Amino acid sequence: MPTAHPSGWAHADGALRSTRPGGPHWLREPADPDALVEHLWSRTTTKTDGVLSVGGVPLPELVREHGSPAYVLDEDDFRARARAFRDAFAGYEVFYAGKAFICTTVVRWLDEEGLALDVCSGGELAVAERAGFPMERVGFHGNNKTRGELERAVALGVGRIIVDSFVEIERLAETCARLGRTVGVMVRVTAGVEAHTHEYIATAHEDQKFGFSIAGGDALEAVRRVHAAPGLRLLGLHSHIGSQIFDTSGFEVAARRVLALHAQVGEKLGVEMPEMDLGGGFGIAYTTQDDPSEPAELAAGITGIVEHECRALGIARPRLSIEPGRAIVGPSMCTVYEVGTVKEVALDGGLRRSYVSVDGGMSDNIRTALYDADYSATLASRASGSDPVLARVVGKHCEAGDIVVKDEFLPGDVRPGDLVAVPGTGAYCRSMASNYNHALRPPVIGVRDGTTFTVLRRETEADLFATDVGVS
Incomplete structure (x- = not known):
């Protein structure tokens, strides 16, 4: 990235030049x-x-x-890529990341192809509602969900809410108590793994706004609070290591750390969480320099990593979820x-x-x-x-x-x-x-x-x- 400039990166010395002549x-x-x-x-x-x-x-x-x-x-291409992830990750829950591109037409296609849907704002949730998408197959992300957004999600029967702060855990518990409802909850954690991508879209290192730190102990405390809160049904841990990732090497380190916490929850809290979400971030080819993996390669690599780590820890493999967005619609x-x-x-x-x-x-x-x-x-x-x-x-x-x-x-x-x-x-x-x-x-x-x-x-x-x- 070129050196920062008050008027924008393009004004910095050499910013508009190629890396070499020609x-x-x-x-x-x-x-x-x-x-x-x-x-x-x-x-x-x-x-x-x-x-x-x-x-x-x-x-x-x-x-x-x-x-x-x-x-x-291209409708045929979109549907084919959605099916490719659905079929390659058979046994997983495949959530399409709506932030990549969402509208009622695409949401209906996703429903017809059997995918779940990840939203991260009240507006995206409204699109899912308008399209008639089954709310039990919706996951709701976001680091600063408002009380109104949480209330709407709980009232609609959203299948899972991914909590991102202690404030949100309290806010969600209050909402469920007031509405007399129960909601599935995943705890987003930061595994201290930085994907090899642009700084602004690498989201698993510690110094950033998303998730609870595993290393700092906040993640275990967040799990404890969710498990103890009436109306919150603890589903598992959520991790996302970045975007535009071309192989599974980054997932290996992240899965090891997240599964270690998963095992720790069982040992210290006596809770066996049924699920785990490893996020998305799978890359696509924008130019001839890019060489992304096919869904089947990604599925084999990620499944092998998780099964190896579960055997090493002596724990059962949780049900896994992933969240491709760019890799489908891009x-x-x-x-x-x-x-x-x-x-x-x-x-x-x-x-x-x-x-x-x-x-x-x-x-x-x-x-x-x-x-x-x-x-x-x-x-x-x-x-x-x-x-x-x-x-x-x-x-x-x-x-x-x-x-x-x-x-x-x-x-x-x-x-x-x-x-x-x-x-x-x-x-x-x-x-x-x-x-x-x-x-x-x-x-x-x-x-x-x-x-x-x-x-x-x-x-x-x-x-x-x-x-x-x-x-x-």
């Missing part, structure tokens, strides 16, 4: 810039004569009907933009970079600016045949850090009016989208078998003014 070390100049790097895209994505199609729908046709920019959600969605301007900028050593400005930007994908994330892109509306040039896809906002794709080789004749598509935008793009510069958030357009359907409509100026009450 692009970062992992970026290779393609022989054919029109070619599709298939493993970055949803499974129904094809490219014929330079035209990108998803779900049998050519993107130029989709844009003519629905406008740009637009998120394009590759299932791409974003299509229209090019507005193109300019060349001179770099050191006589090199040049093409700045391709599109009709979206950090308002529809903040991850590049927020996490220094890498993305790929391709020309989506026509064949080119031109030699590749080093390009940067940027947005239309008044920020130097308004970058969608930092480094990519695109055909040298990219011009205004072309369509450019970015894969892997299903997770945390629409969910974190904003109205910065009063931009209108793009629609989510579903595709299936050559047809389109609106999942979330495009915002309008009327939506902006609906909350602006300054003028009667």
Whole structure:
């Protein structure tokens, strides 16, 4: 990550430069810039004569009907990835992490595919309720749930609430007593394991806001308080070690420490907790540098780790849960933009970079600016045949850090009016989208078998003014 700067990371020395002239070390100049790097895209994505199609729908046709920019959600791909996790982790409870991307349509798909749902706010819970999702298959996360959120969750019959502080344990116990209800509870713990990922999304080290520390003794005390509280049914421990993780090595250390606490609870409190949740964070391929594991590989690795540790501790294996979000929806969605301007900028050593400005930007994908994330892109509306040039896809906002794709080789004749598509935008793009510069958030357009359907409509100026009450 570049050195911090008061005006944002993009203003720091060298922040907007590649790691080496001609692009970062992992970026290779393609022989054919029109070619599709298939493993970055949803499974129904094809490219014929330079035209990108998803779900049998050519993107130029989709844009003519629905406008740009637009998120394009491949229903068949989403369902296939959901089933892949469900089947690979047979015997587990598979919770889809709604924070990645949630709407009523997706929640209904999850129900039909037999997955559970993880929510982390009252708004996400409201989506589940509106979609008619079975509340006993909902888990409710969050480090600062309000009394109102807890009351709603308990009243609706949410299957599990993951508690994150001593204050919340008291608050939840009071809520259950007042409503005369009982709720399943998991205790989120920090195992002191930091996944090899960006600092802001590595969530199991001690110095952060989530969970109870195992090493400090707070986790055992939290379990004791939950077990002693009327109305709270202790289910087990919850651990989450980070995001965009490509193998199971981090889970090995975390599982060892969490299972040791699980055994300690049995020894010291005489309680055998029936469940354990190892979280999610499974990675996807954003660029050619990424090599994620398949669900079956992850399942075999995690199951082997847990069974080995349980044998070593002499305890029965608890029922396990996982929480994939990005790994399901991330590759299932791409974003299509229209090019507005193109300019060349001179770099050191006589090199040049093409700045391709599109009709979206950090308002529809903040991850590049927020996490220094890498993305790929391709020309989506026509064949080119031109030699590749080093390009940067940027947005239309008044920020130097308004970058969608930092480094990519695109055909040298990219011009205004072309369509450019970015894969892997299903997770945390629409969910974190904003109205910065009063931009209108793009629609989510579903595709299936050559047809389109609106999942979330495009915002309008009327939506902006609906909350602006300054003028009667």
